[in-house]
Amino acid sequence: MVSARLDWTSAPRWPAPELPAAASYLACWFGDAARPGVQALLAGAGAGVPVRLAGFADRWDGGTEAELRRLIGECHTGVRIILAGPEAIVLRSMALAGQLGASAEELVPVAIEAAAAPEKITARSAERGLPDQAEAQAGAEARAVDGWYVSGIAGRRVFCAACRRSFDAVAAIGGMVSCPGCAAELIVDSRFSRPHASFFGWPAGLDLHQ
Amino acid sequence: MTGPGQVTARRTDLALAVASSIPLTADVRQLTLVARAGGRLPSYPPGASLGLRWRPGRVNSYSLTGDGDSPLAYRVSVLRVPGGNGGSAWAHALREGAAVEAIAPRSAFAPAARARRHLLVAGGIGITPLLSHARWHVRWGNEFALYYVDRPGRAPHLEELRDLCGARLRVYAGRDELRADLDRALAGQPLGTQLYVCGPLGMIDAVTAAARALHWPDGRISFEAFGAADEGPRAPFRASLTESGCRVEVSATETLLEALEREGLHVPSMCRQGICGECRTPVRSGRVDHRDLVLSAAEKAGGQWVMPCVSRAADSELELPL
Numbered sequence: 001m002v003s004a005r006l007d008w009t010s011a012p013r014w015p016a017p018e019l020p021a022a023a024s025y026l027a028c029w030f031g032d033a034a035r036p037g038v039q040a041l042l043a044g045a046g047a048g049v050p051v052r053l054a055g056f057a058d059r060w061d062g063g064t065e066a067e068l069r070r071l072i073g074e075c076h077t078g079v080r081i082i083l084a085g086p087e088a089i090v091l092r093s094m095a096l097a098g099q100l101g102a103s104a105e106e107l108v109p110v111a112i113e114a115a116a117a118p119e120k121i122t123a124r125s126a127e128r129g130l131p132d133q134a135e136a137q138a139g140a141e142a143r144a145v146d147g148w149y150v151s152g153i154a155g156r157r158v159f160c161a162a163c164r165r166s167f168d169a170v171a172a173i174g175g176m177v178s179c180p181g182c183a184a185e186l187i188v189d190s191r192f193s194r195p196h197a198s199f200f201g202w203p204a205g206l207d208l209h210q
Numbered sequence: 211m212t213g214p215g216q217v218t219a220r221r222t223d224l225a226l227a228v229a230s231s232i233p234l235t236a237d238v239r240q241l242t243l244v245a246r247a248g249g250r251l252p253s254y255p256p257g258a259s260l261g262l263r264w265r266p267g268r269v270n271s272y273s274l275t276g277d278g279d280s281p282l283a284y285r286v287s288v289l290r291v292p293g294g295n296g297g298s299a300w301a302h303a304l305r306e307g308a309a310v311e312a313i314a315p316r317s318a319f320a321p322a323a324r325a326r327r328h329l330l331v332a333g334g335i336g337i338t339p340l341l342s343h344a345r346w347h348v349r350w351g352n353e354f355a356l357y358y359v360d361r362p363g364r365a366p367h368l369e370e371l372r373d374l375c376g377a378r379l380r381v382y383a384g385r386d387e388l389r390a391d392l393d394r395a396l397a398g399q400p401l402g403t404q405l406y407v408c409g410p411l412g413m414i415d416a417v418t419a420a421a422r423a424l425h426w427p428d429g430r431i432s433f434e435a436f437g438a439a440d441e442g443p444r445a446p447f448r449a450s451l452t453e454s455g456c457r458v459e460v461s462a463t464e465t466l467l468e469a470l471e472r473e474g475l476h477v478p479s480m481c482r483q484g485i486c487g488e489c490r491t492p493v494r495s496g497r498v499d500h501r502d503l504v505l506s507a508a509e510k511a512g513g514q515w516v517m518p519c520v521s522r523a524a525d526s527e528l529e530l531p532l
Contacts, residue, residue, distance in 0.1 A: 101402015105427035
């Protein structure tokens with residue numbers, strides 16, 4: 001378990017989604033489990049506002065990317081784009097939307113996390129080292145109150161600092177993964193790159209803090 | 211980073227000379243300025259403005275109309291403002307060979323780096339920064355369109371714009387004529403389009419309101435006002451300066467900036483119209499009656515900053531850490 005100050009880390013956080021007013025909507029979901037959340041959100045859409053729906057499987061592949069690229073490419077300014085599904089896929093779809101010109105104000109991300117309990121990302125204790133359990137508990141409760149959560153030990157994309165490629169992994173922040181490209185043992189950092197849709201993975205044995 | 215107590219901006223002074231002054235229309239002259247020592251001038255981002263010192267302690271800002279890359283000359287187009295503070299009359303009287311002291315270009319209205327398309331809307335002399343944008347977009351092959359409103363026969367740079375922009379330029383004789391076309395355009399822009407508006411305040415309000423009504427996000431709307439912020443009635447108040455221990459009475463006939471200068475304080479300033487942002491000053495306590503066009507709505511609500519050239523105390527006193 002690694003700890004990081006929640007207000008410092010760039011790890012994605014997921015506030016309860018709200019539907020902003022828009023001239024039109026593009027609503028995409030990845031996997032059937034994400035569909036009800038999208039429908040609930042769209043119940044708040046203004047009467048007569050055009051809505052385009054697109055359901056995908058809960059995996060990212062070339063076909064998904066091409067279709068999403070086409071749908072987003074047909075959007076006009078004034079649209080709000082709902083992207084719902086497992087965190088790693090939502091983050092990739094957000095990165096693609098960003099490449100295609102969307103700003104954060106135009107995206108409504110909805111992450112559903114089926115598998116794991118919220119991870120304890122919380123305040124570092126006074127010296128660098130193990131997190132204070134009481135602090136961790138308090139942090140978890142504070143997030144619950146605000147309706148924010150950070151994803152658990154689930155699929156996430158990791159950028160390998162050794163060979164500079166991203167790959168899909170199942171790892172906790174602070175956990176270890178092996179890079180399928182160069183076999184480096186990586187520690188999954190809490191730093192997250194939105195354009196790469198990847199967490200930073202740095203080779204174990206390099207203590208970046210010294 | 212600027213924080214409370216760090217209000218002095220770094221500026222670079224430039225020694226320039228007038229290379230030419232030519233009339234573009236009945237009330238607009240184009241000044242071409244070069245370095246007195248010769249050579250290239252500092253580059254600037256599109257939409258930047260050049261400060262010309264037209265009287266000791268007084269600076270007027272004019273939009274540079276070039277593309278900004280390693281220029282051999284700066285060009286500005288100055289509208290004569292009858293009954294203005296005198297800066298435009300001074301600029302109109304300049305002739306070839308005159309020495310001009312200037313403040314290096316400041317970026318205030320640059321193109322959005324990540325936009326995929328740029329929709330430029332200009333009114334009157336507000337064309338000047340957007341001419342700079344258009345040159346930049348042509349140079350780099352960016353997608354753009356320019357909507358230009360001015361009275362027929364009065365619009366500066368029109369022929370140049372026609373050559374530069376071709377079919378990407380649309381010219382309108384009045385705001386109503388623009389309105390119908392612009393509403394249609396705003397509804398059909400591809401995702402990633404940035405809107406830029408420069409012109410009189412009334413036009414900026416109308417265009418930005420039309421974009422917001424079509425749910426353009428605030429971050430997709432850029433504007434630069436031409437003309438002074440709305441000042442409204444003035445009441446006297448007191449400024450208490452916590453660092454120097456001074457108390458400055460600001461009368462109804464002067465600005466906070468003028469009162470501070472009267473007391474011998476140096477507050478960096480340029481436009482003195484609530485537009486350029488140069489005089490941004492921290493506030494320790496007291497409610498501010500914000501009258502500038504610089505601070506965002508959130509900054510105004512935050513109450514940490516005041517633009518003393520136009521803004522005043524909402525109550526009887528403001529405390530400033532000066």
